Amino acid sequence: MSLFSVKLMQSVIVFFALLSFASLANRPEFEVELKNHLFYPAEIEIPANTKVKLVIYNRDTTPEEFDSFDLNREKVIFPQKKSVIFIGPLPPGRYKFFGEFNPNSAQGTIIVVPKKSVADTNIETLALVYTAPLAANSLLLKEVLHVN
Amino acid sequence: MNFLIFKKLTRFSFLLLILSAFSALTCQVALADGVVVDKVYHPYVLPNEQEFEWRMLSHQNDAGNSLGQRIAYGKSITDNVMIEFYIVGERDKDGDFGLSAYEVETRWMMTDQGEYWADWGLSLEVEKVHELDIWEVTTGLLFEKEFGRDSLALNAFLIYESGSDIKNEFETEFRLQYRYRWLPQVQPAIEIYIGQDYTGIGPTFMGIQRFDGQKQLKWELGFITGLNGDDKDHILRASIEYEF
Structure with missing residues (x-):
């Protein structure tokens, strides 16, 4: 491997690492509870084009897996624990999610709205x-x- | 409107930058002696996950057809580390299909999905060729970035081959996958594989079918064409993964 290649590889990795780990301060945070295999609230409004932090508390005694093809997220939430899911930035729209272990009851929607409309x-x-x-x-x- | 066009141009320029950086990176380095085309890894691990996997690779070139298959069992051992065991089989020059290698692979999800600008992971593989003193240790950097419904995955591998039946050397491999998440069951993608003496590109289709609980079936089918000047150089790759 040439010296040029090694240096280029290092530069590319450092560039992406710096870009990736750059702090994205002031992320809006939203909380959701999972009780009796139901999400509360089942609809969450988040601002458009903003990365947000969704904190899910699993109050049930069984694990659940947050799953959403729309959001491209999959995460296990252990019983009586909380889990953090990072969402976005997303354009306005409705993005469905569900609990893989209880897909008929554990359902919800992330509603992405223009920034001014968000509470x-x-x-x-x-x-x-x-x-x-x-x-x-x-x-x-x-x-x-x-x-x- | 102008802002949207600017955003699209910026994204395109960014992709070009990544592609050119990785192409430049690979133009002077050596490739692993095996076939570069395999699978583009994603830097994600789920806790409590187990999987069985089957992969097939059929390579057709001027020298004829070669076939490789591997079966694997994997299990996540922590919230963000998965370990997978492979048995590799290949059809030899006499046309007999048999055991060719064993492999252990670990993948570490370094960042939570979506936590930072991009998602990162690391992989470590150790492979031993059956009945020969050939060892291959591979470390890989796994990268994934979402662009709306598109996902770009990059894998950069550094490989060290050693043993009395092979020349000890370092080699590198690069893999790229640009995927459109159209439907869960059907997600078209373009894949690029780069290494010494080999550059391949081609369409790939993949999808996922969910069943009860954590049970799901993932499939991938790709047709990669070599751009090395051979009259015929095609690879058909397929994989099926059952997670539970």
């Missing part, structure tokens, strides 16, 4: 939404206590 699950936004009224209530309570 905002960003933690900072959620924090603002929930803490602002709490803070306001707290101030109001203080004022009431102060007056009395």
